[in-house]
Amino acid sequence: MEIILTHKIKLDPDRAQTEYFCKACGIARFAWNWGLSEWKKQYEAGLKPSGLSLKKEFNALKEKEFPWTYEVTKYACQQPFIYLQKAFVNFFNGTAQYPQFKKKGVHDSFYVGNDHFDIDGRKIGFPKLGRVKMREYLRFAGEIISATVSRTAGMRFASVSVRINHTPAVSESRAVAGVDLGVKNLATVSTGETVGGPKAYRKLQKKLAELQRSLSRKVRGSKNREKAKRKAARLHYRISCMRQDALHKLTAGLTENYSTAVIEDLNVRGMTGNEKLSKAVSDMGFYEFRRQLEYKMKMSGGKLIIADRWFPSTKKCSVCGNINAGITLSDRIFVCPSCGAEIDRDFNAALNLKALAA
Numbered sequence: 001m002e003i004i005l006t007h008k009i010k011l012d013p014d015r016a017q018t019e020y021f022c023k024a025c026g027i028a029r030f031a032w033n034w035g036l037s038e039w040k041k042q043y044e045a046g047l048k049p050s051g052l053s054l055k056k057e058f059n060a061l062k063e064k065e066f067p068w069t070y071e072v073t074k075y076a077c078q079q080p081f082i083y084l085q086k087a088f089v090n091f092f093n094g095t096a097q098y099p100q101f102k103k104k105g106v107h108d109s110f111y112v113g114n115d116h117f118d119i120d121g122r123k124i125g126f127p128k129l130g131r132v133k134m135r136e137y138l139r140f141a142g143e144i145i146s147a148t149v150s151r152t153a154g155m156r157f158a159s160v161s162v163r164i165n166h167t168p169a170v171s172e173s174r175a176v177a178g179v180d181l182g183v184k185n186l187a188t189v190s191t192g193e194t195v196g197g198p199k200a201y202r203k204l205q206k207k208l209a210e211l212q213r214s215l216s217r218k219v220r221g222s223k224n225r226e227k228a229k230r231k232a233a234r235l236h237y238r239i240s241c242m243r244q245d246a247l248h249k250l251t252a253g254l255t256e257n258y259s260t261a262v263i264e265d266l267n268v269r270g271m272t273g274n275e276k277l278s279k280a281v282s283d284m285g286f287y288e289f290r291r292q293l294e295y296k297m298k299m300s301g302g303k304l305i306i307a308d309r310w311f312p313s314t315k316k317c318s319v320c321g322n323i324n325a326g327i328t329l330s331d332r333i334f335v336c337p338s339c340g341a342e343i344d345r346d347f348n349a350a351l352n353l354k355a356l357a358a
């Protein structure tokens, strides 16, 4: 079985290499923004633009109008059109919001295909740039497909995607787990087990909230504000590493102990009606959870079932099947008006999810 895995590796670029990265990120943003604004214009004029048609138009202008794009890998100004196409497909099928313009300091990344970089030990090389030091060796052995170079909290990373051939072990376990991702706990499993977010994580989040408050009191454009901003970005990064770690532990545990997992399908659009829950869920990293569980189950020969997005996992009584439409977000206990069952809200949802596998 073929499977694609990504390893995000911290880079140690020198000054010239950092400059190259900045330039390539800027060109990637420019191409995306150019494409998006052309898309809007053409769409309003009654035309039917596509990522491919815009890429052709861009390339026809490139030599005369945007000669500076030649200073970095050609992928920097080509891949954005493929992403733009995908973004519009997702928008039209209802899984994403309308594509937005990219901003410096927020969207600092560019994609490179495998013919424009290579990895040799702890070095990654790009054309017109030379070799950049990596903090780790690439974790996966297989066919290298692509890399995305990005910037977080002032640090540079390369996310390298590798296609590997994997033969899953025949799983002896037939156990099924329903898993409810929640606000109070990271996850509740249908065995009644709960997995909390790490405590240190909460402490750091409190600190981050404090930092952000003090940031808002500092004078715009001042040195102190810049300093506080950098500090907040670093803290944010530490929190995301911690969350990533907790999710890896959770998904590894689930894959080890169960051959089938059933989870909810939380979609972006459905969530926007409830900002608070949506923020909590995105903090917990639902998409990352799903991504990890998907590939780990695949690798271990297990199965991941995603419940239909309309499945009433929290409204249904796991004992008698009655639907209690009146349950609200603040109700921590599910009370069934039909059979009288009283059961922890998240546990009830996990049981309902588990039942879907039968």
Ligand SMILES: [Zn+2]
Residues within 6 Å of the ligand: 317, 318, 319, 320, 321, 322, 336, 337, 338, 339, 340, 341
């Ligand atoms: Zn009931």
